[in-house]
Amino acid sequence: MTDSTKQSKTFILGVAGGSGSGKTYFAKALHRALGEQATIVYQDNFYIDQSHRFDHDGGSVNFDHPESLDxxxxxxxxxxxxxxxxxxxxIYDFVTHSRKQEQLKVGPAKIVIVDGILIFHPEYLRAQFDEMIFFDTPESLRYARRLERDVKERGRTPEGVQAQFLKQVKPMHDEFVEPSKHHAHSIVKDLDDYYEYFDSYKAKLLKIIG
Structure with missing residues (x-):
């Protein structure tokens, strides 16, 4: 961490990794642990309107390409x-695949946690982060988590999830997400050390909050 980041009024933490890598679990847990001193922003709310192209099970819409996001x-x-x-x-609606009319007003906080698969891809976005963490999780585990989430929470079929993973998620991960980990300050690989890492990083942010 540089002196300039220590002096920053708001500390912005980026948490990235492939879909199903555990990044969102980590980001949400940090947010809960820090309470009112922190806020969380999700990349998923910044998808562009895809309602005119979506066929209710993935179809031609590539949600894992940077151009699908603003x-x-x-x-x-x-x-x-x-x-x-x-x-x-x-606010993005994953059922209608369009933005809702209402917006979420987010106020300033000492810690801003940003969660997303592609947030380390563009340089202009990386420039906003004081620190970047990347969750490097095996593909088989990422797929299993995504399958469960999309079927339970997003109304998808297992066949549609599998087809989308092979056609879009995996190729885009290899092209955009995986290379972006080299910009991260920390890469989390060992799942057995997750809770130790979480406690250590939570303590670090609490020191920043003061």
Whole structure:
């Protein structure tokens, strides 16, 4: 951590990794542990409207390509939070695959946690982070978690999830997500050490909060 990040009014933490890597679990757990001193922003809310293309089971829509997201808007929102301003976060509906009319007003906090698979891909977005953590999880485990989530929470069929994983998720992970881990300050690989790592990083953020 540089002196400039220590002086920053708001500390912005990026948590990335492949779909089903455990990054969201980690980000949510940190958010709960830090309470009102922290806020969380999800990359998934920044998908562009895909309702005109979606065939109810993935189809031609590639949700794992950077162009499916408005990452510049995400960078803008983080910039506003970093200066202590309130920002408006879009809300994406994964059933209709469109943005809801209402927006989520997010106020400034000492710690802003950002969760997403592609947040380390563009340089202009990486520039917003004070620290970046990447969860490097085996593909078989990532697929099993994604299958369970998409069927239970997003109304997908197992066949559709598998087809999308092979056609889009895996190729995009290999092309965009995996290379982005080299920008991370920390890479979490050993799942057996997860809780030890979590406690250690939580303590680090509590020191930043003061």
């Amino acid at each position: 990452l510049k808007l995400l960078a803008q929102c983080l910039g506003e939070l970093k200066t202590g301003s309130v920002t408006n976060i879009p």
